[in-house]
Amino acid sequence: xxxxxxxxxxxxxxxxxxxxxxxxxxxxxxxxxxxxxxxxxxxxxxxxxxxxxxxxxxxxxxxxxxxxxxxxxxxxxxxxxxxxxxxxxxxxxxxxxxxxxxxxxxxxxxxxxxxxxxxxxxxxxxxxxxxxxxxxxxxxxxxxxxxxxxxxxxxxxxxxxxxxxxxxxxxxxxxxxxxxxxxxxxxxxxxxxxxxxxxxxxxxxxxxxxxxxxxxxxxxxxxxxxxxxxxxxxxxxxxxxxxxxxxxxxxxxxxxxxxxxxxxxxxxxxxxxxxxxxxxxxxxxxxxxxxxxxxxxxxxxxxxxxxxxxxxxxxxxxxxxxxxxxxx
Ligand code: TXA
Ligand code: MG
Numbered sequence: 001x002x003x004x005x006x007x008x009x010x011x012x013x014x015x016x017x018x019x020x021x022x023x024x025x026x027x028x029x030x031x032x033x034x035x036x037x038x039x040x041x042x043x044x045x046x047x048x049x050x051x052x053x054x055x056x057x058x059x060x061x062x063x064x065x066x067x068x069x070x071x072x073x074x075x076x077x078x079x080x081x082x083x084x085x086x087x088x089x090x091x092x093x094x095x096x097x098x099x100x101x102x103x104x105x106x107x108x109x110x111x112x113x114x115x116x117x118x119x120x121x122x123x124x125x126x127x128x129x130x131x132x133x134x135x136x137x138x139x140x141x142x143x144x145x146x147x148x149x150x151x152x153x154x155x156x157x158x159x160x161x162x163x164x165x166x167x168x169x170x171x172x173x174x175x176x177x178x179x180x181x182x183x184x185x186x187x188x189x190x191x192x193x194x195x196x197x198x199x200x201x202x203x204x205x206x207x208x209x210x211x212x213x214x215x216x217x218x219x220x221x222x223x224x225x226x227x228x229x230x231x232x233x234x235x236x237x238x239x240x241x242x243x244x245x246x247x248x249x250x251x252x253x254x255x256x257x258x259x260x261x262x263x264x265x266x267x268x269x270x271x272x273x274x275x276x277x278x279x280x281x282x283x284x285x286x287x288x289x290x291x292x293x294x295x296x297x298x299x300x301x302x303x304x305x306x307x308x309x310x311x312x313x314x315x316x317x318x319x320x321x322x323x324x325x326x327x328x
Contacts, residue, residue, distance in 0.1 A: 001164075002164060003163075003166075004167070004168060005166070005167050005168070006167075006168045007167055008170050009171040009172075013169060014126070014130055015133060016167070017130055017133075017169050018133035018134040018135075020167050021038060021138060022135070024039070024040060024045060025049075026038070026053055026166050028157045028165055028169065029126060029130050030124050030170075030174055031094075031122040031124045031127045031174065032123040032176055033122075033174060033175075033179050033196070033197055034142045034178070035152070035153070035168075035174065036122075036141065037140055037141055037157075038065065038138040038139065039140075040134075040136050040137070040138065040139070041062070041106040041136070041137040042107060042136055042137060043107060044109050047139050048109055050062060050139060050140075053164040053165050056141065058112060059112050061117070062109075062110045062141050063096050063119070063120055063140060063141065064106055064118065064120075064137045064138065064139050065121070065127065065139075066120075067128050067132045069087045069091055071121075072097070072119045072121060075101065075102055075105040075119055076102055076117070077100040077101060077102045077103070078100050080099075083097050083099060085207070086185065086203065086206050087121070089205075090202075092122060093123045093197075094176055094197035094198055095180055095183065095198050096119065096180045096181070096194075096196075097119055097120065097185050098117070098118045098182065099119060099185060100115060105117070118182065120180055124171070126169060142179060143157045143165075144160055145161070147231055148160060148235075149233055149297070150179065152173055152287075152290045153173050153174075154171075154172075156294050173291070174287075177286050177291070178196060178197050178286040178289070178290075179194065179196050180198075181194065181195060181199075181200075189207075189209065189210050190207060191209065191210045191211075191212040193212055193213065194320075195320045197286070199313065199314060200313065200316060201313060231327045231328070232321075232325075232327075233324045234324070234325050234326075235293045235301075235304055235325065237262070237296065237301040237302055238302065238304070239293075239304045240303065241306050241307075241322055241326045242306070243307070247270055247305055248272070251275075251305050252272070254305070259303050260274075260299075260300055260302045261302070261303045262299060262303070262304050263306070264276050264292050264304060264305075264307065266279070266285065266307060267280055271305065276295060276296065278292060282309075282315050286318050289318065306326065308322075309322065
């Protein structure tokens, strides 16, 4: 057990959190996507602490967070032109670039022993301030127990990792609410490994991108995205996806069978009882999705009925998270 201190954002809190990081401790901090669970990326023992606290399998590599593109380049054996273009377009911001790793720059645990490393420059001012104050590269997965819902508030973090980590830096809810987009630029053509806060269409403006998240690509390429398990982002409750027109009847049938059923719908909601209404547009929907899942879990739902969202490009990241959240 560790004593977990929740520190509201302030200059003193940043200094304290940075000192804990430098000393090899575990610090949850806000990014513009979700809260991350940080530890020094250049120390094996510190990085192992992340895997232990999350219950994360050691084969799933971590994203390394740095305050600027120069610090990112210092971790890479090569930083190709397409990486330069994507970094210029989207950093600081919710894009992770997978690059060839520079020998000795980060601990082997961080890359799960692989030849590449995922790096990103986050846009949240508290994250940047923390990274600058720490002065070391910081490995940070989402600050949740492995396979469960990602945290978009400090309270979400405390709920599952309280007692397992040293500090939670609390700067309120995160902005995007969904994780960074991951692009592998270590080989050609460039590959999208995870849909995320930046849409694929925006990435494709910097050059050709193969969507490696498509089933047809993924089966031939399983090693490319080692952490992309089908079940992920999952609430404790059983979650079901149904067409929007069937939510009301599904909830009623479950309730009649004695289940405590909740629902998540795009406005206007139709289900009775425990229903969370999310915005009709993909950005606002993404921002509030994880909080909705947390809320219905906390309300003791056995089942969460989720209305399907449009099968359109701007919804790709949300559709991906919903598919994984509802995967048995
Ligand atoms: O928005 C985000 O990216 C958040 C915040 C905290 O930065 N972080 C995050 O980390 O979502 P995590 O660990 O929950 O998801 C990182 C994903 C994993 O699926 C992992 O397999 C993949 O990134 N990944 C990390 N390094 C990789 C590498 N070298 N090659 C391929 N995939 C990698
Ligand atoms: Mg995660």
